Amino acid sequence: MQEATFYYLAAASVASAFFAVTRRNPVHSMLWVLALFLHVAGIFLILGAEFLAAVQVIVYAGAILIFYLFVLMLLDLPGEEARPRFGVHWPFAVVAGLSLGALAWLAQMEPLVIEKAAVAGGGAAADTPELGSLENLGTQLFGPFALPFEMASLLLLAAIIGAVVLAKKRAPAS
Amino acid sequence: MNGATVADLGLVLPELILTGMALVLILVARRIQSTSVPVVATVLAAAAAVAASWWVLSKEPQSAFGGLITVDGYAQFFKVLVAAALALVALLSVKGLEGSGAPRSEYHVLLLLASVGMMLTVSAVDMVTFYLGLELITLCSYILVGITVDRPSSNEAAIKYFLLASFASALMLFGISITYGLTGTTSFSGVAASIAERGLADDPLQLAALALIAAGLAFKIGAVPFHSWVPDAYQGASTPVAAFLASGSKAAGLAALGRVVVIAFGPDSPALSIILVGLAALSVAVGSVLVLAQTDMKRLLAYSSIAHVGYAVMGLTAGTDAGASATMTYAFFYVFMTLGAFGVVIGLGARGATLDGYQGLASQRPGVAGVMLLFLLALTGIPLTSGFVAKFVVISSAVGAGYVVLAVLAVVCSVVSAFVYMRIAVLMYMREPESPTPARFPVTLSVAIAIAAIVTLVGGVLPRLITDWAVAP
Numbered sequence: 001m002q003e004a005t006f007y008y009l010a011a012a013s014v015a016s017a018f019f020a021v022t023r024r025n026p027v028h029s030m031l032w033v034l035a036l037f038l039h040v041a042g043i044f045l046i047l048g049a050e051f052l053a054a055v056q057v058i059v060y061a062g063a064i065l066i067f068y069l070f071v072l073m074l075l076d077l078p079g080e081e082a083r084p085r086f087g088v089h090w091p092f093a094v095v096a097g098l099s100l101g102a103l104a105w106l107a108q109m110e111p112l113v114i115e116k117a118a119v120a121g122g123g124a125a126a127d128t129p130e131l132g133s134l135e136n137l138g139t140q141l142f143g144p145f146a147l148p149f150e151m152a153s154l155l156l157l158a159a160i161i162g163a164v165v166l167a168k169k170r171a172p173a174s
Numbered sequence: 175m176n177g178a179t180v181a182d183l184g185l186v187l188p189e190l191i192l193t194g195m196a197l198v199l200i201l202v203a204r205r206i207q208s209t210s211v212p213v214v215a216t217v218l219a220a221a222a223a224v225a226a227s228w229w230v231l232s233k234e235p236q237s238a239f240g241g242l243i244t245v246d247g248y249a250q251f252f253k254v255l256v257a258a259a260l261a262l263v264a265l266l267s268v269k270g271l272e273g274s275g276a277p278r279s280e281y282h283v284l285l286l287l288a289s290v291g292m293m294l295t296v297s298a299v300d301m302v303t304f305y306l307g308l309e310l311i312t313l314c315s316y317i318l319v320g321i322t323v324d325r326p327s328s329n330e331a332a333i334k335y336f337l338l339a340s341f342a343s344a345l346m347l348f349g350i351s352i353t354y355g356l357t358g359t360t361s362f363s364g365v366a367a368s369i370a371e372r373g374l375a376d377d378p379l380q381l382a383a384l385a386l387i388a389a390g391l392a393f394k395i396g397a398v399p400f401h402s403w404v405p406d407a408y409q410g411a412s413t414p415v416a417a418f419l420a421s422g423s424k425a426a427g428l429a430a431l432g433r434v435v436v437i438a439f440g441p442d443s444p445a446l447s448i449i450l451v452g453l454a455a456l457s458v459a460v461g462s463v464l465v466l467a468q469t470d471m472k473r474l475l476a477y478s479s480i481a482h483v484g485y486a487v488m489g490l491t492a493g494t495d496a497g498a499s500a501t502m503t504y505a506f507f508y509v510f511m512t513l514g515a516f517g518v519v520i521g522l523g524a525r526g527a528t529l530d531g532y533q534g535l536a537s538q539r540p541g542v543a544g545v546m547l548l549f550l551l552a553l554t555g556i557p558l559t560s561g562f563v564a565k566f567v568v569i570s571s572a573v574g575a576g577y578v579v580l581a582v583l584a585v586v587c588s589v590v591s592a593f594v595y596m597r598i599a600v601l602m603y604m605r606e607p608e609s610p611t612p613a614r615f616p617v618t619l620s621v622a623i624a625i626a627a628i629v630t631l632v633g634g635v636l637p638r639l640i641t642d643w644a645v646a647p
Contacts, residue, residue, distance in 0.1 A: 040404060060479065067215075075389070101351070103382055105380045106378060106382070107352065107355065107379060108329075108551070109379075144239075144240045145302070146239065147182075147186075147242050147243065147303060148237040148303055150307050151310060152306060154287060155313055158287045158288075158310065159313060161200065161283060162284070162285060162313070162314075162316070162317035164280070164319055165277060165280045165317060165321060166321070
């Protein structure tokens with residue numbers, strides 16, 4: 001059952017990603033991206049990462065997709081649709097996609113060690129008994145990962161300052 | 175692994191000082207926008223950070239936050255360098271931002287936050303802090319490049335830089351995630367131990383991860399073939415921002431590369447040596463040749479920075495402690511000579527932006543022409559300047575590691591690039607002036623240039639002051 005669900009979600013993810021790239025109407029592309037986000041959230045659920053699944057739905061399917069739609073509103077849609085669907089560089093994109101695919105294939109051939117994480121050296125991420133649960137994530141974030149958490153908050157602060165600085169109207173005199 | 179304790183906060187005191195100052199400046203931003211408070215505050219915070227990093231290391235080198243960062247001589251060396259670059263750039267910005275319309279306090283806040291990112295990057299010994307530190311630097315850099323919103327070239331440069339750098343970050347993150355999948359750890363020493371224990375050195379997936387991480391870092395330091403953003407970003411940015419990108423960002427990127435090379439992926443990895451030799455050779459050759467065609471001073475210094483990054487990476491090719499120490503020396507001296515050159519460009523204003531503006535400068539302002547000549551000699555690598563010492567240590571470490579062809583290429587390329595530096599000298603000293611005498615430099619700018627000049631001269635005459643301090647991790 002779980003296997004069947006996984007293969008459905010995986011196939012649907014790939015298919016919606018494909019349609020998102022090939023649709024001529026940008027709004028249709030966006031809807032396919034939404035389908036992609038939801039299916040990926042499903043995969044996270046199967047893996048037992050409930051929190052990531054929720055974040056995937058709230059942040060990606062909610063906030064980021066709406067943000068993309070706002071950007072679409074600023075575009076000249078009929079003009080966009082009339083233009084050729086792919087630029088002249090699409091062979092490079094195909095090569096890049098294929099090499100990433102090859103890398104993914106290579107990765108599944110390898111004996112990955114995330115499950116038996118207690119490898120010699122034991123880095124910051126080495127002792128995560130139960131990946132993905134909300135409680136565990138919170139303990140990790142405010143315990144061993146306090147410093148990276150604070151660094152991420154500085155990153156967001158810089159981004160906020162940047163948004164204000166770049167978007168603010170200037171007094172003409174200055 | 176233990177969690178973080180309050181005692182760990184003392185070990186990141188320099189970062190805390192800079193962060194605190196950034197928060198204060200952003201709170202009072204409106205009141206101090208048109209005063210010189212932001213500059214003074216930034217310089218004071220930088221000085222306090224230098225003092226703090228000395229105080230922190232007066233104890234034994236130790237790791238903090240459960241092994242996410244370390245406080246050792248290597249980190250301290252680069253923290254002092256970053257703080258010095260921050261202070262000098264703040265001093266350069268007084269004149270450099272005049273009339274640009276950039277909001278002063280936000281500008282300095284971003285400089286401070288970028289410096290926090292640099293300090294955390296140079297002390298990172300874990301992929302998580304390493305990546306977040308680099309991202310903090312680049313995020314602040316995008317905004318700083320685009321902060322002069324009234325100039326279209328600034329916007330264009332910021333967007334180009336943003337798109338390319340995000341792509342590079344994604345590549346690096348992908349490499350980091352593969353490494354984590356293979357080794358089960360994110361700590362540099364853990365990665366090295368796992369690679370050795372499980373015999374992953376020749377593993378194709380591990381090699382792919384290594385290549386992705388190296389590509390991301392090469393982008394951050396602007397090494398060929400990931401250099402295409404450098405000239406555009408420097409030209410579009412205001413001059414002090416370009417100076418900051420050329421000095422602090424490069425030093426932090428080189429420091430991070432040094433730690434990754436020496437600790438995580440090990441000196442024994444032949445693939446890593448090939449990547450580093452390739453990056454160094456291409457950067458030195460392409461940078462030195464393309465610099466010849468430039469007439470815009472910011473683009474010229476951008477191509478010069480590409481070549482200099484190549485020389486700095488040469489030290490790491492050896493994979494030894496001596497080689498890493500050579501790279502540290504190179505980064506240190508390069509920061510001061512490039513900041514000095516940028517300072518003169520800023521001081522001359524519109525006239526300093528193009529090569530022709532330097533005609534006859536020596537007869538109008540002999541002092542300015544003199545220090546500019548000093549920085550040009552250092553950038554070329556003439557003896558008795560710090561540039562010679564820097565080139566000497568990296569080239570001899572490359573020879574020591576058996577890369578004789580690379581060393582010969584480096585020497586040939588420094589002769590080639592000498593043409594462009596000496597052309598500026600010829601313009602200054604052997605031509606009649608065509609434009610009116612430039613105004614006197616403001617005191618802040620003169621102080622910054624004087625500090626850069628002193629380091630460049632003293633480093634050339636008494637290099638041991640720095641080389642003894644540059645101890646590899």
